[in-house]
Amino acid sequence: MSQDELKKMAGKWASKYIEDDMTVGLGTGTTVKFLVDAVAERLNNKTLKGIRAVCTSSRTANQAKGLGIPVVDLNDVSHIDLCIDGADEVDEHFQGIKGGGGAQTLEKMVATNSLRNIWIVDASKMVKQLGTFPLPTEVIPFGCERVFTKLKWAGLEPKFRLDDAGKRFVTHNGNYIIDLHLGRIDHPHKLAQYLDRQVGILEHGLFLDIVDEVVVGTNDGVREYKALR
Numbered sequence: 001m002s003q004d005e006l007k008k009m010a011g012k013w014a015s016k017y018i019e020d021d022m023t024v025g026l027g028t029g030t031t032v033k034f035l036v037d038a039v040a041e042r043l044n045n046k047t048l049k050g051i052r053a054v055c056t057s058s059r060t061a062n063q064a065k066g067l068g069i070p071v072v073d074l075n076d077v078s079h080i081d082l083c084i085d086g087a088d089e090v091d092e093h094f095q096g097i098k099g100g101g102g103a104q105t106l107e108k109m110v111a112t113n114s115l116r117n118i119w120i121v122d123a124s125k126m127v128k129q130l131g132t133f134p135l136p137t138e139v140i141p142f143g144c145e146r147v148f149t150k151l152k153w154a155g156l157e158p159k160f161r162l163d164d165a166g167k168r169f170v171t172h173n174g175n176y177i178i179d180l181h182l183g184r185i186d187h188p189h190k191l192a193q194y195l196d197r198q199v200g201i202l203e204h205g206l207f208l209d210i211v212d213e214v215v216v217g218t219n220d221g222v223r224e225y226k227a228l229r
């Protein structure tokens, strides 16, 4: 099966976890796109009603609105029942890297305001150790060269992310992304603490101790893994 078919399988499967009248967090990315399609299908065929969605990007919000899914702002809800999002890497301790599409700051806001988090991935995202996928950090433009230099001195192999035109990639929040090309991350919590301390880094893509369940599309069907939290 193609990677897209595996993503679609995971997205469609996870849509069944959404129940009537829930406030749902919808992530960002190519896997979530399939989830949003499946949610709209459930609303249309009346197997689901009364939901509202908090979206983690304008891409997802536009798709959801276009398909008739009611979209609300994070500021207008007291909590989110369930957030479903994609991921770039997930290890066997349920730690993950996100932000391949540059949406990690809004995604972390939504995830940490959700009672339950599910990630939907194709099998290639499941890894023994995090770090092959470059770790995204979102930096504010003011003083970003200083932040870059500090990350370089710390041996974290930083590179500014570029867009298709070869210009610096700009996030939803008007910031830049510096990707850390680490190869492997031996101590994710230590690294997250270091990045959290750096003034000028708004957020990074290490999502630690957040996910409750991972839904994986594999050639043998869907596999579900539950974290014991």
Ligand SMILES: O=C[C@H](O)[C@H](O)[C@H](O)COP(=O)(O)O
Binding pocket: 027, 028, 029, 030, 031, 032, 085, 086, 087, 088, 098, 099, 100, 101, 102, 103, 104, 107
């Ligand atoms: O910024 C993007 C998000 O973190 C995505 O959820 C992540 O990159 C996975 O995206 P995809 O499902 O397209 O592989």
